[in-house]
Amino acid sequence: SAVISQKPSRDICQRGTSLTIQCQVDSQVTMMFWYRQQPGQSLTLIATANQGSEATYESGFVIDKFPISRPNLTFSTLTVSNMSPEDSSIYLCSVGAYYNEQFFGPGTRLTVL
C-alpha cells in the first residue's frame, strides 16, 4: 500500500482565517480524495482531487470554502477558508484506483476557536 503523509498533523486556528493542508504520497496514484470527519462521527467525502483540473465536489461542499489543488500524481492540498468553529474536524486524504483498495492518511486535526 502507498505511504501517505499529511501536514500539519494538527492545528488550532482563529475564526476567519484559512488553513492549507498538504497530502503527500510516496508513489503516483490515480485518484486522491479529501474527507471530513467531525468529532465522534463518520467520514464524509468532500471532493475528488483531479490532477491538472478542477476538483469534483460533493453536495454541500463548494470550491470557495474548500479550494483543492492537485499539481501532480503524488501531491494535493486542501484549504479550509474563512474558518468557523463548525469547521473543527479531522481532515483526511485518501488514495486509490477505480474499484480498488483506498488508503487513508493519518489526518489533520483542526480546532477553530
Place this chain on the structure above:
Amino acid sequence: GESVGLHLPTLSVQEGDNSIINCAYSNSASDYFIWYKQESGKGPQFIIDIRSNMDKRQGQRVTVLLNKTVKHLSLQIAATQPGDSAVYFCAENRGGETSGSRLTFGEGTQLTVNP
C-alpha cells in the same frame, strides 16, 4: 458478540471471543465494499474488501459476508484481541461510471475487547 451496526454503535466482547459487526447499506447499485478500522487519533486502516459478485471473502482472522438480497454486510473477527479495540466502518462504492471510487461510509461501530 454481535452488533446491529447502525442501530447499535457499540459492541463489547471478551478477549478470545468472535466478534460480528454488521452494516446495512441502502443503494442496490453499490458494487464494492470496504471495512476499515480506526484507532483513536489515527486515520482509517483498510481491513478487507469485497465486490458485489462475491458473497464471502476471508482474510487473516477476518471474514466479510455480503448479502445483496437484504443489502447487508458483516465483518467477523475471530479470536478477538485487545488490539482489535477500535471503531469499525463499512464503506460502499455506489457504482456506475461516474462514481469512480467515491466511498460512502456507515456511522461506525465501537468495538471494545475486555481482557
